[in-house]
Amino acid sequence: MKCSIYVFIIFLGSVLSCKSDHKEEESTNRIVSLSGAISETLAALEMSDQVVGVDVTSTFPESLKLTAQDLGHVRNITVEPILALRPTLVLGLRDDLNPDVTKQLQDAGVRVELLDQQYSVEGAKGLVRAVAEIVGSQKAEAVNARIQEDLERLQNINKKLKVLFIYARGAGTLMVAGEKTSFSAMVSLADAQNAVTGFEDFKPLSPEALLQSNPDVILMFHSGLASIGGVEGLMAVPGISQTTAGKNKAIISMDGGLISHFGPRTGEAVLALNKALIPFDKP
Template identity: 50%
Template sequence: MKKITLMLAVAVSLSAISCKTDNKEVKDKDATEQPVSENKIVTLNGAITETVAALGKGSEIVGKDVTSTFPADLTAKDLGHVGRGMTIEGLMSVNPTLIIGTSKEENPDLMGKIKESGIQLELINQEYSVEGAKKLIKDVAGIVGVTEFQNLNDKIDADIAQIKPFEKKPKVLFIYARGAGNLMVAGTGTPMEALIKIAGAEPAVTEFADFKPLTPESLVQGNPDVILMFDSGVQSMGGVDGLLKVPGVVQTNAGKNKKIVTMDGGLMSNFGPRVGEAALELNQKLAEATK
């Protein structure tokens, strides 16, 4: 037995020396045959970023915009920030092969320069609805080469199924704040309006679209039962007490009863794979605020 073992060891050693070239050729052949992703992706908004990550392609992101705050492990990476005020130089600095955004990234000059560069540019039409979020997932999956994404849709459906209807729908007003001097109210066609409806509540303002500056008159007219804000928005006001000092707030039912609900901005507005989670959280927070 010892003699056989020794003979085998010698044979292995000799074959290892004589077949280095052959092994290298086999490895090179395997590497060629096995599909290896070469995507170097820049994502132009938070919804796209979290969708690419949820599809298992987060490692391929080399640059993202400043609204991309989720997932945390991706945010912690030293990636190029190429968002607001982005330039073609900023985009090119991370050497992308694929740039993905939504059609709301409206900068014809920049988009033209990207197309001239020859880099693949994909702009997706985003709809603020549950089905719109699922379509976004499908569209992004097709772009990055992922065929299995039903688990993301199932998670959305499972969260939506947990939303409990209100006996009386609370009127909710979303206020966007960047300090006391920059306050905007969300109207129709905004992700906030859509999320309020999905969560089973009623938007307090339906007279205008998009965002308009907040005025005491609009507050009193809307008279919300609950005021909804980003976590960061309330912080920029110095907390709830700072918000209550804004003219008109204390004249509303929400102000009188201090019914202020806050949520993470990205979770609320992205309308990607976490839309069900966002709607469920809002539903639960509104239920707690109005009970």
């Protein structure tokens, strides 16, 4: 009799354990993140293990590329590769994801949450809070506190340096960032100013525009500078050597995701740019 009771207890424990494991499995998200900023946020909220798919801009942390499927560029993504990952949640930015793809995902029963992004400190903090609320994390304010801590370490730049961001993909594709871009906002937060005004988004780089803006500093992605042959390749671009930045070799290159995503690393990015600008703060 005692043996039977003992066996029954073991059986009951096994059943309850299976139910608990099943419940835990059901409560775990399978997240597809179609934004580098959102992917960084999920990592900062310690939810990387729930991410099964990412877009090409999700470069940080690097471990995501090892554990999540790379789905390519968000603007070219189709619904089939996403559905193949059996997602319970798809996160993206409102202006990026094709509305047809959004509808197809929703029709398939997948929860889709599209967020707005603002290129500001409050916008970055708001993105963190929004993602945390969607995934049920309580860590948003701790992440945002780290953003603020970095910003409080900024140094004042006496001269209002004019910074020109150049996007490069080889010598044949050179664009400059105008107003209302993430780069213009990043430069302003770092206590400098965008060297070009009068237009929004991006425009092709021209020798005339270079001479007119005459930047004190040129800012580029690491990858962009490498694509044109480094500093020497940049100096060979018509007009560059005639600018103040060119004459002083005032060239700064930084990680693309760090300075463009406006996610949980915003404070880190602003601080890094601010520190890089300090040596060029001369009378």
